[in-house]
Amino acid sequence: MDCGIFGVYGHREASRLTWLGLYALQHRGDEGAGIVSGDGRTLYQRKGMGLVAEVFPGPESLEPLKGHLAIGHTRYSTTGASVLANVQPFVANCKGEPLAIAHNGNLTNTYTLRRELERTGSLFQTTMDSEVIVHLAARSDMGSPVERLIQALNQVRGAFSLLFATKDEVIAVRDPYGFRPLSLGRLDGAWIAASETCALDLIGADYIRDIEPGEVVVFGDDGIRSFFPFPEPPRRAFCIFEYIYFSRPDSRIFGDYVDKTRRKLGKNLALEHPAEADIVISVPDSSNTAALGYASRSGLRYEIGLIRNHYVGRTFIQPDQTIRDFKVKVKFNPVGGVLKDRRVVVVEDSIVRGTTMRQLVRMLREAGAREVHVRVSCPPIRFPCFYGMDFQTHGELIASKRSVEEIREFIGADSLGYLSKEGMLDAMPGNPEDYCTACFDGEYPVEVEEETGKLRLEGMVL
Ligand code: SF4
Numbered sequence: 001m002d003c004g005i006f007g008v009y010g011h012r013e014a015s016r017l018t019w020l021g022l023y024a025l026q027h028r029g030d031e032g033a034g035i036v037s038g039d040g041r042t043l044y045q046r047k048g049m050g051l052v053a054e055v056f057p058g059p060e061s062l063e064p065l066k067g068h069l070a071i072g073h074t075r076y077s078t079t080g081a082s083v084l085a086n087v088q089p090f091v092a093n094c095k096g097e098p099l100a101i102a103h104n105g106n107l108t109n110t111y112t113l114r115r116e117l118e119r120t121g122s123l124f125q126t127t128m129d130s131e132v133i134v135h136l137a138a139r140s141d142m143g144s145p146v147e148r149l150i151q152a153l154n155q156v157r158g159a160f161s162l163l164f165a166t167k168d169e170v171i172a173v174r175d176p177y178g179f180r181p182l183s184l185g186r187l188d189g190a191w192i193a194a195s196e197t198c199a200l201d202l203i204g205a206d207y208i209r210d211i212e213p214g215e216v217v218v219f220g221d222d223g224i225r226s227f228f229p230f231p232e233p234p235r236r237a238f239c240i241f242e243y244i245y246f247s248r249p250d251s252r253i254f255g256d257y258v259d260k261t262r263r264k265l266g267k268n269l270a271l272e273h274p275a276e277a278d279i280v281i282s283v284p285d286s287s288n289t290a291a292l293g294y295a296s297r298s299g300l301r302y303e304i305g306l307i308r309n310h311y312v313g314r315t316f317i318q319p320d321q322t323i324r325d326f327k328v329k330v331k332f333n334p335v336g337g338v339l340k341d342r343r344v345v346v347v348e349d350s351i352v353r354g355t356t357m358r359q360l361v362r363m364l365r366e367a368g369a370r371e372v373h374v375r376v377s378c379p380p381i382r383f384p385c386f387y388g389m390d391f392q393t394h395g396e397l398i399a400s401k402r403s404v405e406e407i408r409e410f411i412g413a414d415s416l417g418y419l420s421k422e423g424m425l426d427a428m429p430g431n432p433e434d435y436c437t438a439c440f441d442g443e444y445p446v447e448v449e450e451e452t453g454k455l456r457l458e459g460m461v462l
Contacts, residue, residue, distance in 0.1 A: 002028060002029060002076045002104070002246070002388050002389055002390055003028055003029045003073055003074055003075050003076060003088070003102075003103065003104040003195075003388075004022065004024075004025025004026070004027075004028035004029055004073065004074040004104065004194075004195045004196070004199070005025075005071070005072070005073055005102045005103070005104050005161060005162070005163050005182070005193070005194070005195050006018050006021035006022055006025060006071070006072045006073075006163075006192075006193070006194045006195070006199055007069075007070065007071040007072070007102070007163040007165070007170050007172065007192070007193040007194075007219075008021075008069060008070050008071075008170070008190055008191070008192055009068070009069045009169075009170040009190060009191045009219035009220070010068055010069070010189060010190040010191055010219065011068060011187065011188060011189075011190035012068060014037055014067060014068050014069050014070035014190070015035055015037040015062045015065035015066075015067070015070045016059065016062055017070070017187070017190075017192070017203050018035050018037075018070040018071065018072040019035060019052070019056050019062055019072070020199075020202055020203050021072065021192075021194055021199040021200075021202065021203060022035070022052045022056075022072045022073075022074050022199075023052050023053075023202065024194075024196070024198045024199035024201070024202040024248075025074050025194070025195055025196060025198075025199050026051060026052055026074055027246075027248060028074055028076065028104070028195060028196075028246070029073075029074040029075045029076030030050075030051050030074065030076065031049065031050075031075045031076050031077060031082045031087075032047065032048060032049045032050065032055070032074075032075040032082070032084070032086075032087035032088075033047065033048065033050070033051065033052045033055045033056070033072070033073065033074050033075065033087070034046065034047025034048070034055070034072065034073050034075075034087050034088055034089050034102075035047070035056070035062070035065055035070055035071070035072040035073075035089070036065075036070065036071055036072075036089040036091055036100040036102075036165050037065040037066060037067040037069065037070040037165075038067045038068075038069045038070070038098075038165050038166070038167045038168065039066050039067030039068065039069075039167070040067070040068075040167055040168045041167060042098060042167050043091060043098040043100055043165060043166075043167055044064055044065050044066055044067065045065075045089065045091050045100070046061065046062075046064065046065060047073075047084070047087045047088070047089070048084065048087065049082075049083075049084055049087065052074060069165060069168070069169070069170050069219070070165070071089055071100060071102045071163040071164070071165045071170060072089070072102065073087075073088040073089050073102040073103075075087055075088055076390065077390075081127060085125060085126045085127075086126050086127060086128050088101065088102050088103060088128070088130065089101060089102040089163075089165070090102075090125075090126060090128065090130060090131060090134065092125075092131075092134045092138070094134060094137055094138045094145070094148070095138065095148070097145065097166060097167065098166070098167060099134060099137065099145060099164060099165075099166055100164065100165040100166075101130055101133060101134060101162065101163075101164055102162065102163045102164075103128075103129075103130035103133075103160060103161075103162050104160070104161045104162075104180045104182075104195055104388065105158065105159030105160040105161055105162075105175065105179055105180045105387060105388040106129060106158055106159055106385075106386060106387050106388040107129040107130075107132065107133075107156050107157060107158040107159070107160065108157045108158035108159075108386050108387070108446055108447065108448040108449060109156060109157040109158065109449060110129040110132055110156075110158075110449075111449050112449060113132045113136070113155065113156065114132050117132060117135050117136070117139075122135045129158075132156065133149070133152050133153065133156060133160075133162075134152075136151070136152035136155055136156070137149050137151070137152040140152060145164075145166045145169070145171070146169075146171060146216070146218055149164060149171060149173070149216075150216065150229045150230075153173060153230070154229075154230060154231075157446055157447065158175070158179075158386070158387055158446055158448075159175055159177070159179035159180055159239070159387035159388050159446075160173065160174075160175045160179075160180070161173070161174050161175070161179075161180040161181065161182040161195065161211075162174075163193055168220060168221065169218055169219060169220040170191070170193070170218075170219045170220075171216065171217070171218050171219070172184075172193040172211055172215075172216070172217045172219075173211075173215070173216050173217075174211045174212065174213055174214065174215055175213065175214070175230075176213050176214035176230045176231070176232065176233045177213060177233055177235070177236055177237035177436070177445055177446060178212070178213030178214075178236050178237065178238050178254075178434075179237055179238065179239050179387050179388065179436060180195070180239060180242070180388060181195055181196060181210065181238075181242060181247065181251075181253035181254060182194075182195060182210065182211040183195075183196065183197050183200065183207060183208075183209070183210050183211065183252070183253070184207075184208045184209055184210070184211050184217065185197070185200040185205035185206055185207050185208055186205060186206050186208055187203060187204060187205035187206070191219045191224060192205045193211065193217070196247050196248060196251035196252075196253060197251045197252040197253070198248045198250050198251040201250070207252065210253075210254070210255060212228070213236055214228050214230045214232070214233075215227070215228055216228070216229055233445075235433065235434070235445060236431075236433075236434040236435075237387075237434070237435070237436035237445035237446070238254045238434055238435050238436065239387065239388070239389070239435075239436050240378075240424065240425075240428065240435040240436060240437055241350070241378075241385070241389055241439065242254070242258075243258055243261045243262065243265075243427075243428065244262070244265065244349050244350060244377060244378045244424070245286050245349045245350050245378075246389070249262055249288070249289045254429070254430070255429060255430060256429035256430070258289075259289050260429075261427055261428060261429060262289035262290050262293065262349075262377070263289055263290070263292060263293035263296075264293060264426075264427035265290050265293060265377040265378070265419060265423075265424065265427045266289065266290035266291060266292060266293020266294040266295075266296075266297070266347060266377055267293040267294070267296065267297040267427075268419060268423040268424070268426055268427055269290065269293070269294055269347070269375050269376075269377050269417070269419045269423065270293070270294045270295075270297035270298040270375075271297060271423070272417065272419060272420060272423050273375050273417025273418075273419075274298060275298070275300075275343075275345045275373040275375070275415065275417075276343065277300055277342075277343040277344060277345045277371065277373055278300070278301070278342045278343045278344070279300060279301050279302070279303040279305070279338070279342050279343075279344055279345070280294050280295040280298065280300045280301065280302050280303070280344075280345045280346075280347060281302075281303050281304065281305030281306060281338070281339075281344055281345070281346050281347070282302075282306070282346070282347050282348075283306060283332070283346060283347070283348045283349075283357075283360060284304075284306055284307075284308040284332075285308060286349050287347050287348050287349045287377070290347050290349055290377040291347035294345065294347050294375060294377075298345075300345060303335075303338045304335060304338065305334060305335050305338045305339050305344060305346070305364070306332045306333070306334055306335070306346075306360070306364075307332070307333045307334075307335060308331060308332055309330060309331050309332070309333070312327060312330050312331045328355075328356050328359040328360065328363075329359070329363070332360060332363065333363075334363050334364055334366070334367035334369075335367070336367045336368055339364055339367045339368050339369045340367070340368030340369075341368060341370050342368075342369055342370060343369075343370050343371040343373070344364060344369045344370075344371065344372050344373065345373045345374075345375055346360070346361075346364065346372060346373070346374055346375070347375050347376075347377060348374060348375070348376050348377070349376070349377050349378065350376060350377070350378050350381060351376055351380070351381070351398065351399070351407070351411075352381055352391050352396070352397065352398070353396055353397070353398055354398035354407060354410055354411055357374060357411045357413075358410060358411040358412060361374065361411050361412045361413050362412060365412075371414045372412075372413050372414055373413065373414055373415045373416075373417075374408075374411060374413040374415070374416045374417070375416075375417050376416070376417070376418045376419065377419050377424075378418070378419055378424055378440070379418050379419060379420060379421050379424060379440045380399030380404065380407070380418050380440070381397055381399055381400075381439045381440065382397060382399045382400045382439070382440065382442065383397070383400065383438055383439050383440070383441070383442040384396075384397065384439070385438065385439045386444070386448040387436065387438075387446070389439070391439070398410065404416060404418060421437065421440055421441065424437075424440075425437070
């Protein structure tokens with residue numbers, strides 16, 4: 001799943017802090033949200049469909065969530081339907097003890113594992129990939145919950161940043177490739193783990209460091225324990241799309257600031273694809289920073305040409321295709337006074353299906369733009385993602401079947417320029433070889449079962 005996870009250990013307001021943290025991670029998923037807390041005796045949970053503010057309408061909704069530890073989750077589904085049973089944290093009884101799991105990422109061998117588990121008697125309650133981890137842990141003969149989880153995680157493949165809660169511990173895990181971010185913070189002596197540092201900022205926690213790829217961190221009565229129990233993989237595979245689109249620009253992930261990296265993407269885009277134009281605008285909000293970078297390098301004036309209605313969810317993470325077109329109009333409105341008779345560069349962070357951009361180009365022209373030049377701050381997405389972004393089949397990717405010129409024609413732009421893979425990697429902090437770029441080049445760092453789609457486990461017949 002493309003999700004946000006947040007956890008607290010050692011604070012008497014653990015569930016309230018988690019609630020606030022989930023607000024900062026709302027952009028990572030708006031289908032459902034949940035919090036599980038623990039007080040050393042048992043776990044308490046509340047979850048529901050919708051936004052954090054809908055599931056937890058006020059502090060009183062947190063009253064049943066007692067205790068000094070908590071984990072929370074905001075969900076957007078990439079495995080399993082959008083139904084309440086699939087909202088996390090998922091709680092199960094494991095060897096007589098309650099265990100809660102919150103997962104960001106997507107496993108790539110779920111189908112094989114689940115088929116084997118079901119064949120040998122496991123009864124699944126959800127259609128999420130994450131549930132296989134709990135079943136594998138339940139079958140483990142190791143002594144402690146941590147040991148059981150490690151044995152289970154050694155059998156799964158793919159992308160996972162995870163938080164677990166037992167009645168008296170919180171356990172944070174990041175897969176050895178490091179696909180998804182996970183950061184560690186401190187507040188008033190308590191430990192915090194969060195998908196992005198913007199959630200630490202919101203509660204006033206200090207950022208300590210990233211949880212490392214392959215690291216397991218246990219927060220308990222004895223303090224914090226860290227170890228690296230998984231075999232070392234041949235490489236790292238930080239999801240480059242987190243920098244391009246998904247994470248918030250005010251966050252720090254994979255050791256650096258998203259804002260800085262995204263600006264550099266825009267600058268490199270301006271160098272590679274200049275345009276004869278009057279102004280630069282962004283598709284708000286995820287493209288704002290790249291558009292600023294493009295404007296500063298090109299010398300063109302940055303203008304606000306599209307106004308976004310913030311009360312509508314992201315079109316990209318809106319699962320129902322039938323209402324997507326309508327949602328573009330509900331979500332964006334062009335600013336006629338800015339656009340009229342202007343030659344406009346519109347910067348977008350990525351084009352997945354092409355339908356949103358086609359409608360935006362039409363709207364910009366209707367608002368009076370004389371020319372519309374589309375610039376994209378990543379290369380064409382030609383391959384599906386099996387590690388947690390919601391484009392899991394070739395069929396939904398416009399660039400998997402059309403050339404750049406055909407895409408330009410489809411969206412109706414005067415010109416279209418994509419940042420090259422070299423230009424994208426040049427903008428990344430650290431070693432360029434540490435990034436997953438599979439959706440651009442098809443080089444998958446972790447083997448995947450055949451192309452699946454998120455509903456593959458629905459009504460699975462063996
Ligand atoms: S395939 Fe693309 S979206 Fe998926 S993890 Fe790799 S870089 Fe990220």
